[in-house]
Amino acid sequence: MNVGMRVRGGLLAALIMVAVPVAASLAAVVVSSPVAAQTVDSIQVEGNRRVEVATIRSYFKAGPGGRLDQPHIDDGLKALIETGLFQDVRINQAGGRLVVTVVENPVIGRVVFEGNKKVKDEQLTGEVQSKPRGTLSRPVVQSDAQRIAEIYRHSGRYDVTVTPEIIEQPNNRVDLIFTITEGAKTGIQSVNFVGNVAYSSYRLRDIIKTRESNLLSFMGGSDTYDPDRIEADRDLIRRYYLKHGFADVQVVAALTEYDPQRKGFMVTFTIEEGQQYRVASVNFQSSIGSLDGNSLSRFSRVNVGSLYNAEALEKSVEEMQIEASRRGFAFAIVRPRGDRNFEAHTVSIVFTIDEGPRTYIERINIRNNTRTRDYVIRREFDIAEGDAYNRALVDRAERRLKNLDFFKTVKISTEPGSSSDRVILIVDLEEKSTGDFSVSGGYSTTDGPLAEVSISERNFLGRGLFAKASVTYGEYARGISLSFVEPYLLDYRVALGLDTYYREQLPNNYISYGTKTLGISPRLGLALREDLTLQLRYSIYEQDISLPSYLNNCNNNPSNGLLAFNPSPAWVAGNGGPPVATAMGATDISGMGLWCYSDGEASLPVRKELANGSTLTSAIGYTLNYNTLDNNKNPTDGLMIDFKQDFAGVGGDVTYLKTAIDAKYYTPLVSDIVGLVHVQTGLLTQVGNNAIRMLDQFQMGPNLVRGFAPNGIGPRDINPYGTQDALGGTKYWGASLEMQMPFWFLPKEIGLKGAVYADAGGLYDYTGPTSWAATGEVNTPGCVPPTNPSAHPNVPPNPGTCLGLQYDSSSVVRSSVGVGLIWASPFGPLRFDYAVPLTKSPYDRVQQFRFGGGTSF
Known part of the structure; x- marks a missing residue:
């Protein structure tokens, strides 16, 4: 009995011990949990200072009957927290009411950046989300710190640390300070390629934008x-291979590893080249009954037997689709298909033309262009709102916008329109600075030291205009120029340019005279195709020539038939002539006359031009340019041809027709060696009765055959007592063979390469003045001037002989061989040449070493 009672008593005690905590817990839940019978209006808000009570209540959405149940209360709590306005939010029940207690986030008074030297405050302010007079959110602050670190990493500083600090101020305000430790610059220590067989690593480093660090890396940021940039390089490598026949190429990886010992990154591109393919056949298939596919064949840039070229394929598709649209098939879609023959390494190209979906452009929305006007962007589209949607034209517009160089990024995407057959084009842009201020410096063996200060703007006033002003000052050359270009004249794709200039060329080692030229030249340029452009121009300029007084003595002598010198009476009498009084204070030296050539004399055409005064030239001309170079700055493949003609005589004082052709062909040879064939020719034709001035004739030197001085070849005044000025010629031709090769033992990033070359050419047929009646200088063919004037500097030739211009008219072919050093330096492209002439005229002037270059800094 007692035992049973004890057992039951123990069980009862145990139950009581278990039940009491459970009951207490349930009671606590009931007390702390809001009941479901609350309404929004009955919510009591505590702790708020800036946020209105009604605003806080608005985050709680009542259910059926206007009541708040537990799920609705939980949703309201989450919504309040997500606003970022509060540090803490709590919900309790007190006195039968729902109490929402909030702790508001403080207001940011200032956002300050400390320790940043490489990135400006303005750039960081634009990137962070925390703003003055905004609400402080600690998650946003941490996100801002990460964003700042990311900006530094993109500029190559991976050791950066960003520490945010919050300093409390009165009235629930704070100052937010980001303390930045920038760290050292983290560069690329090596760029390697794995799997490349067809192209060397040296060649592929030319393709990508990423560069290895070197002593001159401080001049750039690549x-x-x-x-x-690494991802963009992967695409550049892939496109390069696709352009050269490797249809199966894959850049499978771009591995980047940080080396703590070298304190830099190692970048390795892994490439699977595949086989190189050639085009076996090109066919056209059209599913549109009234459109013959073969009629589009002339727009194909893919030829049978040529290497497969994905870039040419893309351009072919674009031009075919645009042509189909012109013919009224606005919805035609051209798709290329390539059928590979893996054994023969060939691919058969089939262009299929199908009717695409009938989709129209509802709107073109342009976003983030804060400076550039909308119409500047819209005019790059060949389609507008309401036109048929044509992907080829959209791609062309995107490419044109990128080529403007106004924007960091350009992306055109589509969104559904108001109906299934409508699309909206979204043009997302990120603008960049388009103004340039440069101070340029350079030196050449021709012009000496030279400096230029220029300011230019590619997007003037946000209207897409180009404007530039520059001032040049050097030892022998000076000038000022203003340029302006309107790329869309009257809303047509025709560029209108206007150049005004003043140039002054001083006498130097290569010419005895100076010139001053003041002119203006309007021009029109238009693209006939992507590789063919035409420029029309008109030029009008006034030119003056100047000479030191001691080079123009003969022209000041009194006229008496023998005015090429100033004879003494004794000299004249001794030669059977009547005595003539000396002029200009001439004195008799040992019975001989003081000849005006004794102190040197400019050539007859120069002196005659000086006597004529300033000359006005008015000319119209054009240039036709064909360019398929793979890279305009550092070409390795392609052809460029310039054909120029200028006709002077549209008013003015001179008339002539000048024609010039210049062609360069680059081709890769073996082991990164590039071959260059350069040919050029020119012809100057007299028009009407006006003789061609010496100043209008072609002047040639190292620009035609290296190893010769400027104005060093061609017809020349051979009077040994004069300055022996170059006279120029009306015909020239030149040919050059050159091989450019890298220095494989040097890092690619240094930018050095060598060249060996052979040049040949000639300048002939001087047709300028050879006599001058005003001075009595009459050309005497066959006259041979003294060969040793230094023995008798004051003894003139026999009267009536060698008084007019005597010049070297030899037609010998000038030739030379040489070596060159080409440096793509941070200071701009520099070139050093040493050439040895093989064949030349006795009167040619040689300059074996030549150097030139310079850039902006």
């Missing part, structure tokens, strides 16, 4: 690690 040696810093940028993941976006």
Whole structure:
């Protein structure tokens, strides 16, 4: 009995011990949990200072009957927290009411950046989300710190640390300070390629934008690690292979590793080249009954037997689709298909033309262009709102916008329109600075030291205009120029340019005279095709020539038939002539006359031009340019041809027709060696009765055959007592063979390469003045001037002989061989040449070493 009672008592005690905590817990839940019978109006708000009560209540959405149940209360709590306005939010029940207690986030008074030297405050302010007079949110602050660090990493500083600090101020305000430790610049220590067989690593480093760090890396930023640039390089490598026949190429990886010992990144591109393919056949298939596919064949840039070229394929598709649209098939879609023959390494190209979906452009929305006017962007589109949607034209517009160089990024995407057959084009842009201020410096063996200060703007007033002003000052050359270009004249794709200039060329080692030229030249340029452009121009300029007084003595002598010198009476009498009084204070030296050539004399055409005064030239001309170079700055493949003609005589004082052709062909040879064939020719034709001035004739030197001085070849005044000025010629031709090769033992980033070359050419047929009646100088063919004037500097030739212009008219072919050093330096492209002439005229002037270059800094 007692035992049973004890057992039951123990069980009862145990139950009581278990039940009491459970009951207490349930009671606590009931007390702390809001009941479901609350309404929004009955919510009591506590702790708010800036946020209105009604605003806080608005986040709680009542259910059926206007009541708040537990799920609705939980949703309201989450919504309040997500606003970022509060540090803490709590919900309790007190006195039968729902109490929402909030702790508001403080207001930011200032956002300050400390320790940043490489990135300006303005750039960081534009990137962070925390703003003055905004609400402080600690998650946003941490996100801002990460964003700042990311900006530094994109500029190559991976050791950066960003520490945010919050300093409390009165009235629930704070100052937010980001303390930045920038760290050292983290560069690219090596760029390697794995799997490349067809192209060397040296060649592929030319393709990509990323560069290895070197001693001159401080001049640029391409040696810093940028993941976006690495991804862009992968695409550049892939497109390069696709352009050269490797249809199966894959850049499977771009591995980047940080080396703590070298304190830099190692970048390795892994390439699977595949086979190189040639085009076996090109066919056209059209599913549109009234459109013959073969009629579009002339727009194909893919030829049978040529290497497969994905870039040419893309351009072919674009031009075919645009042509189909012109013919009224606005919805035609051209798709290329390539059928590979893996054994023969060939691919058969089939262009299929199908009717695409009938989709129209509802709107073109342009976003983020804060400076550039909308119409500047819209005029790059060949389609507008309401036109048929044509992907080829959209791609062309995107490419044109990128080529403007107004924007960092350009992306055109589509969104559904108001109906299934409508699309909206979205043009997302990120603008960049388009103004340039440059101070340029250079030196050449021709012009000596030279400096230029220029300011230019590619997007003037946000209207897409180009404007530039520059001032040049050097030892022998000076000038000022103003240029302006309107790329869309009257809303047509025709560029109108206007150049005004003043140039002054001083006498130097190569010419005895100086010139001053003041002119203006309007021009029109238009693209006939992507590789063919035409420029029309008109030029009007006034030119003056100047000479030191001691080079123009003969022209000041009194006229008496023998005015090429100033004879003494004794000299004249001794030669059977009547005595003539000396002029200009001439004195008799040992019975001989003081000849005006004794102190040197400019050539007859120069002196005659000086006597004529300033000359006005008015000319119209054009240039037709064909360019398929793979890179305009550092070409390795392609052809460029310039054909120029200028006709002077549209008013003015001179008339002539000048024609010039210049062609350069680059081709890769073996082991990164590039071959260059350069040919040029020119012809100057007299028009009407006006003789061609010496100043209008072609002047040639190292620009035609290296190893000769400027104005060093061609017809020349051979009077040994004069300055022996170059006279120029009306015909020239030149040919050059050159091989450019890298220095494989040097890092690619240094930018050095060598060249060996052979040049040949000639300048002939001087047709300028050879006599001058005003001075009595009459050309005497066959006259041979003294060969040793230094023995008798004051003894003139026999009267009536060698008084007019005597010049070297030999037609010998000038030739030379030489070596060159080409440096793509941070100071701009520099070139050093040493050439040895093989064949020349006795009167040619040689300059074996030549150097030139310079850039902006």
